[in-house]
Amino acid sequence: MSSYAVFLRGVNVGGITIKMAELKQALASRPFSDVKTLLASGNVVLSSELPAAGVKTEFEACLREAFGYDAWVVVLPADRVGELVAACPYPADDATTHTYLTLGSDLGVLAELHEAGLALDGAQLTALGPEALAWLAPAGGTLDSPFSKLSAKPKYKASTTTRNLRTMIKVRDAAVS
Known part of the structure; x- marks a missing residue:
């Protein structure tokens, strides 16, 4: 049994509203255990016998079926x-x-986003690994920051999601407790 963190893209924004209690209930029929939802922005920690790719497939299918x-x-x-x-x-x-x-x-998409981000004037962007980039935005100006605008482009929608570092710390802590 492995523990995973699952980060949902685009929930509770843009008209897609999912109550975390309803999400947890929908996930009960899937091959997951120890499901915990965190915050209202679509962060879940869980355990599964499946590999990460299998968790992704099952989780996305559950969201499509349960929430349309x-x-x-x-x-x-x-x-x-x-x-x-x-x-x-x-x-x-x-x-x-x-x-x-x-x-x-x-x-590949994240590597492309990283390269494009490095070309932005004044970008403070660091690759943390092949699956994650860290970046800074001015307080009060996140959505207007050049990297935020770049990463919001439709071509990145299906494969990326962004979280504040404080949220990532909460997910990390929930995954080990």
């Missing part, structure tokens, strides 16, 4: 979440900036 939308998730082994948090060179809390991790399920 074209769902995408990024699945990481729980211990990998801890490694990514530890590798992040930026602060979790800072008065002038916010730290984000963009996670990807398609390593």
Whole structure:
């Protein structure tokens, strides 16, 4: 049995609303155990006999069937979440900036996003591994930051999702408790 963190893309924004209690109930019929939902932004930790790719397939199928939308998730082994948090060179809390991790399920797409991000003026962007990028945005200006606008392009929608570093720390802690 392995532990995983599952990050849902685009829930509770843009008209797709999923109550975490309903999500947990829908997941009960799938090959998952120890399911915990965190925050209202689509973060789940769970255990499964399936490999990460199988968790992704089952989880996305569950979302499509139970909630009727074209769902995408990024699945990481729980211990990998801890490694990514530890590798992040930026602060979790800072008065002038916010730290984000963009996670990807398609390593080629994430590598392309990384290259495009490095070309942006003043980008503070670090690859934490093939599945994660860390970046900074000015406090109060995240959505207007050049990297945020780049990563929001439709071509990245199906394979990436972004979380604040503080959220990633909460997911890491929930996965080990």
